Amino acid sequence: MTLLAVERIKLLTTRSPWWCALVALVVTAGFTALVVGNADEEFPATVASTQFGYSFGLAVIMVLAALAVTTEYRFGTIRTTFQAVPNRAAALLAKTTVIAVLSLIIGEITAFVCWGISLLLQPGADLALNSTADWINVAGVGVVYAVASVIAVAVGILVRHSAGAISLLLIYNLAVESLIQLIPSIGDDIYKWLPFNVANKFLTGAGESNAGRMAEAGAPLSSSPLSPGWALAYFAAFAAVLLTIAITTAKRRDA
Amino acid sequence: MIEATGLTKRYGPTLAVDDLSFSVSAGRVTGFLGPNGAGKSTTMRMMLGLDRPTAGDVRIGNRHYDELDHPLRTVGALLEAGWVHPNRSARNHLRWIARSNDIPDRRVDEVLGLVGLTSVAGKRAGGYSLGMQQRLGIAGALLGDPEVLLFDEPVNGLDPEGIHWIRELMHTLAGEGRTVFVSSHLLSEMAQTAQDLVVIGRGKLIYQGTTDDFVASATARTVRVRSPQLPELKQALTRREVSFDESDGALTVSGMDSDAVGELAFAAGVTLHELAPQRGSLEQAFMQLTGEAVEFHTGEPTPD
Known part of the structure; x- marks a missing residue:
């Protein structure tokens, strides 16, 4: 508990997390307002369309999480941390937990604000959360943000430089996964198992939350063969493996 | 501790x-x-x-x-x-x-x-x-x-x-x-x-x-003395049990200040050509001691 309190103080006594949280909310909500605001008879607003913009906030969350680690390396406070808490694994796990919880909270607020805005913009549309798929699509966004923040923390620990870690994360998340699809013959098979594609499967499933709207008219569905539950487990396991590698490396390395 | x-x-x-x-x-x-x-x-x-x-x-x-x-x-x-x-x-x-x-x-x-x-x-x-x-x-x-x-x-x-x-x-x-x-x-x-x-x-x-x-x-004081009558001076110093080194026709006397060396020479009737107190600074002494152990030397020009 002590270590969680320490990391909470550290995270919340600088400004960048607050800015990142605000940016994640504004960017995602803005995109949602555009999509939902333009819905019409032909393309009605659905629960899924209220969450089309989640990946924008996701990118910002990963920046927040990576920065929370890399700034500690940049300003040397990671050494003070290890000096105060020689058990590096415990210190880094506490940090990861605090960042993941903050990301979860930001994700939930963002998702429900987006859903709320959509209700205001399209009072006639069927946006009620009346199935498990609907609930997962909205409330699951916070969970995906939390797991993605763990991935970003792990990359931050491994890379240690802000610019390097952030570009790696953003280029991977925004470009590499989709570009892999372009590899002839095997590209699609690899893509099925890439983490952010799988995370999308968890959120959107087979398109149930997009009911009333043709699949091709919404955001493309994930090609992952997993069920939503297993998709989340797979995404979380990927993050856990990455974090384990990162912490093992940090323990062995000179601080 | x-x-x-x-x-x-x-x-x-x-x-x-x-x-x-x-x-x-x-x-x-x-x-x-x-x-x-x-x-x-x-x-x-x-x-x-x-x-x-x-x-x-x-x-x-x-x-x-x-x-x-x-x-x-x-x-x-x-x-x-x-x-x-x-x-x-x-x-x-x-x-x-x-x-x-x-x-x-x-x-x-x-x-x-x-x-x-x-x-x-x-x-x-x-x-x-x-x-x-x-x-x-x-x-x-x-x-x-x-x-x-x-x-x-x-x-x-x-x-x-x-x-x-x-x-x-x-x-x-x-x-x-x-x-x-x-x-x-x-x-x-x-x-x-x-x-x-x-x-x-x-x-x-x-x-x-x-x-x-x-x-x-590190900062032991020494006095450099030159004299045309070195043997007599050395004798006088040895009698007083003062240690010294000899090099280039000069003595480096340690454990005695320049006043005392001058008076001693006068008493022994020895002519002096040079009587110079040598006082290494702390930093000089430190450099001497660690000199061989310094990691980064400045490049010294090599004579051609």
């Missing part, structure tokens, strides 16, 4: 610290002296468990740093004053450090008062001057009221008032029975601060003992 045995740190092909063994005792200020790049900071990082020794180990009160429960309550350290997030206030910086070792928040305000930062405690640390950052770093080291204090080059870049303040502080801390280990590359600084010295060069131990002995041996 601090005991290093066979401490070694290798970075690729370079040995930063080479089989270093020394001990630091409580109740005294011990200077850790060596030219830049001699391995002082690396040694201090190994003491704090930040760097892993390639071989050997260092113990604080018979325990490794990572075995200490609430380490900040045993060892306080200031390695680099810049290790602060620039957008965090001094108070918040100390608050998280205090929390990590279950140190009550009121101690944060106590140490802020102790180093004279109370009035600016709420301001962002990035806006602090070098001297203020140094004070904040010292506040961090004192937080846990530790028995052992490590300071790496604490007076670097400070004004005379700040230097004086740090010197007094270290004496006070040692006077309270604490172990104070402070590194510097300036012998003149250490001569005024430290009672004991650990001197290293190129990662190797050069000297361990009291500062007085080191300074005395």
Whole structure:
């Protein structure tokens, strides 16, 4: 508990997390307002369309999480941390937990604000959360943000430089996964198992939350063969493996 | 209190610290002296468990740093004053450090008062001057009221008032029975601060003992004398049991000042052509001692 309190103080006594949280909310909500605001008879607003913009906030969350680690390396406070808490694994796990919880909270607020805005913009549309798929699509966004923040923390620990870690994360998340699809013959098979594609499967499933709207008219569905539950487990396991590698490396390395 | 045995740190092909063994005792200020790049900071990082020794180990009160429960309550350290997030206030910086070792928040305000930062405690640390950052770093080291204090080059870049303040502080801390280990590359600084010295060069131990002995041996005064009647002069000196070296037709007399050498020559009826007191400065002596152990020499032009 002590270590969680320490990391909470550290995270919340600088400004960048607050800015990142605000940016994640504004960017995602803005995109949602555009999509939902333009819905019409032909393309009605659905629960899924209220969450089309989640990946924008996701990118910002990963920046927040990576920065929370890399700034500690940049300003040397990671050494003070290890000096105060020689058990590096415990210190880094506490940090990861605090960042993941903050990301979860930001994700939930963002998702429900987006859903709320959509209700205001399209009072006639069927946006009620009346199935498990609907609930997962909205409330699951916070969970995906939390797991993605763990991935970003792990990359931050491994890379240690802000610019390097952030570009790696953003280029991977925004470009590499989709570009892999372009590899002839095997590209699609690899893509099925890439983490952010799988995370999308968890959120959107087979398109149930997009009911009333043709699949091709919404955001493309994930090609992952997993069920939503297993998709989340797979995404979380990927993050856990990455974090384990990162912490093992940090323990062995000179601080 | 601090005991290093066979401490070694290798970075690729370079040995930063080479089989270093020394001990630091409580109740005294011990200077850790060596030219830049001699391995002082690396040694201090190994003491704090930040760097892993390639071989050997260092113990604080018979325990490794990572075995200490609430380490900040045993060892306080200031390695680099810049290790602060620039957008965090001094108070918040100390608050998280205090929390990590279950140190009550009121101690944060106590140490802020102790180093004279109370009035600016709420301001962002990035806006602090070098001297203020140094004070904040010292506040961090004192937080846990530790028995052992490590300071790496604490007076670097400070004004005379700040230097004086740090010197007094270290004496006070040692006077309270604490172990104070402070590194510097300036012998003149250490001569005024430290009672004991650990001197290293190129990662190797050069000297361990009291500062007085080191300074005395390093700055022994000599007098250079030239005379057309050297044999008579040598006789006179030998009769007085004064030691001297002979080279290039001149004597270098140690243990006697130039006045005494002149009077002795007059009494012996010896003509002198030169009588020159040679006084090595502390820094010169230090350079001589560590000369062979300096890592980075300036390139000397080679005669063609």
